Amino acid sequence: MMALIGSVLVLLGAIFHFSAGLGMLRMPDVYTRMQAGTKASTLGNTLVLAGLAIYHPGWSLKLLIIVYFVLMTNPVSSHALARAAHSIRIPMAGDTGIDALRDARQKAGSGT
């Protein structure tokens, strides 16, 4: 029973990873691709590792540390990349309406 639950969780994680890959291929610009890759792969990783922890309860602590590490690194690095892409003005897809970072910078008066 535990093996089945673990396997289902791993499969769910694999589905999220697949959707991340699909998003990388199908999304129109850098920012949307980046968010597809980050969100879906973070959740997919967490699910795969949670499934493994149910499958092998002895590994739980180490897997928990890995989940923590991925939860810390993946969003932070994507944030840094997206911010760098924004500051060298990589264009957005045509129908993007709102640019909150640009508005905030203009409000702060930094100019860029």
Added chain:
Amino acid sequence: MIRRLSIIVAIVAFGLVFASLVIGHTEQQSLLPLAESYIRLVPQELGAANVITGILLTYRAFDTLGEVAVLFMVAAGVGLVLGGERPPRSGPLEDRFEGARPPSEIVQTGTQILVPLISIFAAYIIMNGHLTAGGGFQGGAVIASGVLLMLLTYPQYQPNPEFLGVTESVAGALFVLTGIAGLIAAGGFLDNRILPLGQFGAFFSAGTIPILSALLGIKVGCELSVILERFRP
């Protein structure tokens, strides 16, 4: 159209090449004599659970010493190439980063959480080299990745090059001294049996392998940090 067609042709050609490899591959059923004797001798003679680290730090430790020397040459070469033409570092550090925007708060907070985690992970890899996968080189690279994260987040952060150089030299000298001690007290240069082998699989076991691993980790970490430090603007 032609481009797409040529891509498909290339993929099929690669597929054919690798298919012949896969079909022709048969799993080797028995170990080669050399591998078999290593697998038998390392736990028996050296008391190391990880055969690869056992080989790298005893039978082929002289070769490992050569690899570290190559890394040292690389660090010196990078210093020679990148160090010559930079303007003198007289002005205050902040002036050199005038045009750059500071890293965002999220990155800074993430670094503060991650750098201790990375350091602990590096220590774990280095100190468990004789038990599980890992060892000095890998752990040293992880240390350098922590330093790289610090350099990216805090451009003003400056690791002390004299400290790094002295630490690296001391670690290298101790490595060689341990080897000479093996030459005097045990079977040969870098023989690990000058310390008691201890219980197989325990943390303090396998003679001098954990010590050599730690020295190697410190040395590699310092060398790679020096190389990274050279690439700052």
